[in-house]
Structures are given as C-alpha cells and as structure tokens.
Amino acid sequence: MSAPEPIPFTPDWPEPSERFLRTDLPPAPELPLRDVLGPCLSKWVKDAAEAKGAPPDYIFATLMTVGGAAIGNTRWVSPWQGWAEPPIIWTMCVGLPSSGKSPAIDAIMQPLRSIERRLREAAHAEYKAWSAKADLAKLAEAAWKETAKAAIKAGDTPPKRPEEANAGTSPHVPRLVINDATIERLGVILAQQPRGVLQLRDELAGWLQDMQRYSGGASDRPFWIEAFGGRNFTVERMGRDSLTIDRLAVGVCGGIQPDRLKSLLFKSDDDGLLARFVPIWPDPAPLRRPRSGTDEILMERILSKLLSLDFITSKEGETQSDFIPFAEDARDLLQGFRQRMRCLEAETEGLMLSFIGKLPGLAARLSLVLAFLGWALDDKDEPREISALEFGRATTLVEAYLLPMAQRAYADAAISKAERAARRLVGIIRDQAWRSFSSRDVLRLDRAGLGTKAQLNPALALLDEGDCIRPMETPPGAKGGRPQRLFAVNPALH
Secondary structure (H helix, E strand, O other), rough: OOOOOOOOOOOOOOOOHHOOOOOOOOOOOOOOOOHHHOOHHHHHHHHHHHOOOOOOOHHHHHHHHHHHHHHHHHHEEEEEEOOOOOOEEEEEEEOOOOHHHHHHHHHHHHHHHHHHHHHHHHHHHHHHHHHHHHHHHHHHHHHHHHHHHHHHOOOOOOOOOOHHHHOOOOOOOOOOOEEEOOOOHHHHHHOOOOOOOEOOOOOOOOHHHOOOEEEOOOOOHHHHHOOOOOOOOOOOOOOOOEEEEOOOOOEEEEEOOHHHHHHHHHOOOOOOOOOEEEOOOOOOOOOOOOOOOOOOHHHHHHOOOOHOOOOEOOOOOEOOOOOEEHHHHHHHHHHHHHHHHHHHHHHHOOOHHHHHHHHHHHHHHHHHHHHHHHHHOOOHHHHHHHHOHHHHHHHHHHHHOOOOOOOHHOOOOOOOOHHHHHHHHHHHHHOOOOOOOHHHHHHHOOOOOOOOOHHHHHHHHHHOOOOOOOEEOOOOOOOOOOOOOEEOOOHHHH
C-alpha cells in the first residue's frame, strides 16, 4: 500500500531571511592608508607593495606588528588609571600561496634583520672580550680557593675573594626575531631580554595546531595567551626548573591559507587565542611591473629609533615600563568607541564576539604604535600622551578596516553552530533541488554538522523561523505510527 500524499501547501510565502542565504565571501575593505599613516609612510608602504608584487595591506599589517614589538615593554599605553596595554599586536596575513604574503612580510623583516645582525655582531664582540676575562677570573678564583684552604688549615684568617675572580654577567646576545622555539627557550630569552621579541612564522597553521598538543604534561596555549598581554608568567614543566618571566611580551606575525584558517576556526577551542589575531585578507594585487624600489634605509632608521627606546628607572631604582597616558579629549573618544563596540557585541555571536570585545584594547595599542612610528619618522620630541588625533587614527583603522576585515576572515565562525548548520542545510536544499523534503532525507546524506537529530533540529527550527521552510501537515502512518516530518521549501531559495 503506497504512503498517503501530504496535504498540499499554499504558495503564499514571505521573503526568506537573508541571513541564511549568504554564501559569498564578504568583500575586502579598502585600507585607509594615508589617513592612518600620513603621506610619507603611506607612500613607503605603497612603494614596497609595488616592489614586492603584493597588496599594501600585508606590509601595513607587518609594520604594525614589528613596530609594536620594537617598542616592546619599554612603553605601554594607559588610557586611564587601572588600565594599561602593551604595544603587542598579532597579525595574520590570509591568502593563497601566490598572494604575496611572504614577500610583503620580507619588506619589513629585511631591515629588521639588518639591524639585528649589527646588534648581534657587537654583542658577540663584547662576549669575546668577556670570555677572555672569564677565563682569567676562573684562574683567580682557583688561586684564591687554594690560598684560602691553606690559611684555614694553618689557623689563619683566609684572604678576601679578589675582584679579579668576578668576571661579571655574561653579555646577552639580542634576538629581535624568533622563528621556532620552545616556550622554555623563549622564556630564557625573555628573562634576559625584558623588552620582548617578535615571533615570525611563514605558516601560522602548523604553529597554532601544535599548541593543541601536550608537551611534558602542559599545553602551550596559556603561555601564548599571556604573551599577548605582557604580564608576569611562570613556566612550569615536569622534570625542569620553573622559570618566571616578569614581562612576557611577544609580537606574532605570519601567513595562513584560507582553507587552513577555516579548519582552525572550527577545530580550535574558543579560549580567546584566535581572537587576539588581527586577520588581514585583501584581494590579490594586480600583476604589474614595479616602477620603483623600496627605501630600506628609511625603514631601518625608523625601526632603529624604536629600538633605541629604553626602560625608565623608578625612585626605588627599579627598571620599569614608561606608561603613556591618554589626553582628556582622547579619553572621551575612547569612551564613545567602547559604547559603539558594546552595541556591536549585543548583535554578534561566535568568534566575532570575542574579537569585538578586544577592540578597545587593540585601538589603544594601535594609537601608541602609530604615535611612536610618527615620532621615529619625523624626529620630533617623544610622545608624552596620546592625543585625540592619534586615537582617532586608530579608531578609523579599526572601524573602517579591521572590523570588516575580521567579518570577512571569520565569516563562517562568527555565527552560532545552529546558524552554520542552517546555512549548510540551505545549500543542500539548493544542491538537491528539493521543493519539499523530510528530516530523514537530510540525515540519510550524513553531512557534517547535520548528521544527527540533535544537529538537524535546531537548523530546521531556525529555517522555519526565517521563512525558508515550512512544516507540512502529514497524516499518521498506515499503522498509526508517528508521521514523517516533511517540510515545504520557500521557492525563493531556488
């Protein structure tokens, strides 16, 4: 006996909710380069982008991260008492292998590497001189010990330890850039180099996935979450001495492919690590022959000046960061910006909610980096406060560019699981050309995110609420059993 025909549905459908029909990638926003950097530095970024055959967005992002890492812990920004931020900025250059990510990053890294090479050569020369002094100190130490033993044996007062037996502290060989290091090794470097360091990864996906693995009984993720904030951190690993870092500050920059990013978005824990990254995903640069080169000397001069910043000494003689306050009118702008971000938070879910929550702090950090980049370029007096003009440039960058760029990069992860499943179901309906379907039809396909009733039911409820589908009345089964769950499809979906 054939199954009873469902009761026909009426064709009077309202417009379906557009939120379930969006499948295209949001467009890349235009970078307001001149408004943010001014004429001279924005021209440098454009020239470097042309020389590297890459979008200027990647070079700008790398400049923000490298500039912040160069300032490091020497200067923090403090909008008001009780709130302070380091200039640490994490950027993620998103694009296909041919998009020019690595050449663009190199435009900033090559001048930084040149500076690092000179610093390390000078440090190695100091170390060589210290090593010779240390050898003599060992001889003086050994001779003193022998004399002291003889004096004690004879009942005489042992001589004082000679100054020649003390070679002093070994000179530190600076590291401006780290490519791959364990957190134990990074801890050792940062304990000797309180300014901080830059972590550069050509491919961020592998590094982020490795954090999911456990080494010695602990995950690396807490270390990196704290490294964004410049706070005190103690590294504890079984079988090794604990290591306390007073100022844990590491800038991070690297590239990632769109598919790898999407995989990370859906597999990673929502512990705030990914939300600390500023994703940069521009359209590819047009293919053209470069008309000019890059002035690496200018960038070396800017980065060298940022690296010349030093810590201040407190009245108690302690070395500490110098906190740069906000001017009063900048505080007013900040408060308005915080209120706008709070309104956005109320309309947002998923990873974007975490990202938006960090934007006030990010804007404060950017205002500090932009202020000191301007100082390093123009050779003016060092900034002693963040003005409304400087913070306004940071908010322009965030609202006109970084926020829509994050909406583009995190589009699939910026919504709840139920909404992702609902959008996926709309895609299935279109692919299958269904005018009506049953829940069993969907489950039988065994698609990711829709393979169980627990995953399917919230998606069906959302699509019903959004006027994309409508339950169809069906008579009971032939033996009085539960009727099939059938749904009519809004013709507008096709």
